[in-house]
Amino acid sequence: MQTDPNAHDMIEALLKETRTFPPTPAFAAQANAQPGIHEEAERDYLGFWRSWAEKLTWSKPFETVLEWNEPFAKWFGGGTLNASVNCLDRHVEAGRGGRIAFYFEGEPGDRRTITYAELLHDVCKLANGLRKLGVKRGDRVAIYMPMVPELPVALLACARIGAAHSVVFGGFSADSIVDRMKDAECVAIITTDQGWRRGKKVPLKATVDVALEQSPSVKHCIVSKRVGDPVAMRDGRDIWWNDLVRDEPATCAPEAMESEDLLFLLYTSGTTAKPKGIMHSTAGYLTGVTATTSLVFDLKESDIFWCTADIGWVTGHSYIVYGPLALGATGILYEGTPDFPEQDRFWEIVERYKATILYTAPTAIRAFMKWGREHVDKHDLSSLRLLASVGEPINPEAWMWYHDVIGGGNCPVVDTWWQTETGAIMIAPLPGITTLKPGSATRAFPGIVADVVDEEGKTVPLGGGGYIVIRQPWPSMTRGIYGDPQRFKETYWSKFEHLYLAGDGCHRDVDGDFWFMGRIDDVMNVSGHRISTAEVESALVDHHAVAEAAVVGKADDLTGQAIVCFVSLRSHSEPSAALNTELRQHVASKLGKFTMPKELTFTQELPKTRSGKIMRRLLRDIAEGRELGDTTTLADSSVVLDLQSRVQAASGKEE
């Protein structure tokens, strides 16, 4: 396990956090999750998951609950179903077509309400359009869009015809789209002319055009109109969404999918430069997201649920689209950033739609704290009844601020730990039952068997820390890495026998509550986004001036971690401020703007062991201004001393 000298202090600080918040009797009485649910799931783990699967609408009921051929699980075998039917048709057929599925708020302030009947109508028309283009069951379709209503429509239209979607977050670069589309051999891409971000137009279609030059498998590009400026359209390949659907019928026979059929791929960063296509199944995934949406968010008919994540990440897949829609909930879909046009935009939205549940990330909470509570106090947030957090560890200070300032001291705060790979929330309080602790994700969801183990894979006694692992398969677990079962086994199932390795460090307190400590591999978490050090390094060495690069995550008050690069140049290049900026921008253009490194330091050489391995631990020490750890294994210790003095000099200048 990566040893961070700061980790010990952090753990000490966290474990000294003794404030507790038991559920109020009023919340407990009305909660979806009632006491005994964890124990019941423990007694009959398969029965627990079966009962949630039975709440889905099946075209053919399943026969078996679990077939486990480690590390490959098959849940709910023998059954068939369709995800879009579960999210739409069943509500409309039950006479609830007039219910609002989404309140959409565009960044410029335009608004739309979309009912379940309208969503079904739009999904069917697009699904028919896709079929007409020749997209069929078993194909993969890329989606690269801003947060507009057409985005969930696109996901559900793919699901309706049995094509797996592969959403690429709208902040990714053309190169990143190419890598993902090539790996999945996508046959089509759905995009938008442009999007809005902080008042500026984001050229999505133009980015897709660049990507399509290098993506031979993609035959069709469907373009929805958001901004309306002219964009290039290539004859025979590009088609406007509206033209595609205009004459299509408003009904569309759904494909009856096998439980295990691929619902979607979502690429995530690992420890190498190649992103992993995380696969999710149809029935198991839907079971996991419906159970967690209902029990962790305590979702009710009367709720207005706002998950502020982008649908480009797993949080948006699970808790904007599939979980809430499968439960027939009403959600908010917001296109823009929290600070546009003013830093009170979120609170204006909560007040306008009377949001009752808010699900956001610690980075956002820390930004709100920095901007000041006056932006919050301008608005009536009394509709809120539950707050939730995801994406990175939440520090107790941010937790308390969220609880007191946003929640007015009246809302439980549920910190939810999970991953793209887990599909659904794994560790989180159940708000009517669990005593909350600021900074702790508390306990495993019913039907999830989590543990913290040491280097040998043995359970760490309560009060200690180690690796978070999951001991038993669960329905929404990833079915693997697309096209690479070996990497799936090696990454998650090889360090410990019979245990799923998540890659996070975690402590348990004496009550058994889980406290997450961050990644233990070479994956950074910047504003809740997973970015691999190897990906940034390979983007840097792609630049003609760079000989070698090493990248580390440095603790950052706002974004959790910040990207710090150490670069040695080829002999023909000289360090300069201009090159420093150029290299950081190069990373942004290779990977996406959100990966722009915060700091970059030039160095003659990188600190390496005698066997040539870059010593990231030392680089982290240098980046975070700590005393250097053990340098005896270094080939040349003058390298780090030189680097240390440069970084110190640079940070002195900043101050």
Ligand code: PRX
């Ligand atoms: O390190 C953990 C962190 O985010 C990683 C998963 O990232 P991703 O697959 O992009 O999914 C993010 C949204 C589910 C985890 O390995 N993480 C996520 N939630 C938490 C967290 N770390 C601490 N506390 C959390 N609540």
